[in-house]
Amino acid sequence: MKEGILLCGHGSRRKSGTNAFKELISLLKERYTDYEVDYGFLEFNHPLYEAAVERLYQKGVRKIYALPVILFAGAHAKNDIPYELNTIQSRYQDLTITMGRHLGVSSYLLDLSKKILSEKEKELSPVDRKDTCLVVVGRGTTDPDSNADVHKLCSMVWEGMGYGFATVGYSGTAYPSIADTLRLVEKLGFKRTVVIPFFFFTGVLLERIYATVEEHNESSALDYVYTRAFGTDEYILRAFDERLQEAIEGTGNMNCQLCKYRKQIVGFEEEVGTEQIGHHLSVKGILFEEDEKVDEKKGVGKVLKNLLGI
DSSP states (O other), X not given: OOEEEEEEEOOOSSHHHHHHHHHHHHHHHHHOTTSEEEEEESSSSSSBHHHHHHHHHHTTOOEEEEEXXXXXXXXXXXXXXXXXXXHHHTTOSSOEEEEOOOOOSOHHHHHHHHHHHHHHHHHSOOOOGGGEEEEXXXXXXXXXXXXXXXXXXXXXXXXXXXXXXXXXXXXXXXXXXXXXXXXXXXXXXOSEEEEEEOOSSOSHHHHHHHHHHHHHHHTOSSEEEEOOOOTTOHHHHHHHHHHHHHHXXXXXXXXXXXXXXXXXXXXXXXXXXXXXOXXXXXXXXXXXXXXXXXXXXXXXXXXXHHHHTO
């Protein structure tokens, strides 16, 4: 049976973010030569998951391993992507789609965090790590289980590298925001604060994080710096290797012990048993036309839309 891999992206309002995602796809295509590899987006960009699955199907693929390009398991990984894949699966009688796990808490992310932070230290004047505060910035979700994973990784990097203190901030949805976190850290008086964004690629949110750090640094007598995002580092590719192997073996299970949709979690009791349904229908594929849609002919209208970025 011919097998394929579907990389399930979220989508970005910045073309630079979409291009960075496609760079990851090209690296994984080179890595997984025994599979047909394709990709799709949940919102904003083309191709949608439906188009990517159809392309794979037309190439003879009848078994697809769907790997979320998602760091932490909030609603996107628990609800939106499974809903989309289950809907697509129902349209094909002879096609099997197996969803893998998000990257989440992974030794490879710890290794990559250490690498990125060590690179940044080499660029700066020496400051003892005991005099340095580490701030990890996550995307932030309404799911405490997902946010807790950011804290766990933060704690492991903190203890493993020996920083004087470490804490978490979020770019949206969850509290505290990155601005709130920096104001709190300011009171601690550390000589330097290093902010590491737990993000794959550049985009609107990453730009906001960098701008917030720069603004705070300008108004402070202390030193605030930020690192690069995770990008397409070899450690990220190894993390995908691990998730693919789990999907193949059928061991890629999510954490259901503390999932607010399955257990009564303090403060989220009313969400137990919430219906699994996507909420991105209004923004699916609204930006950046995709050049290789299934069975679509190129015409003057398509060229114009591409030029306008719509």
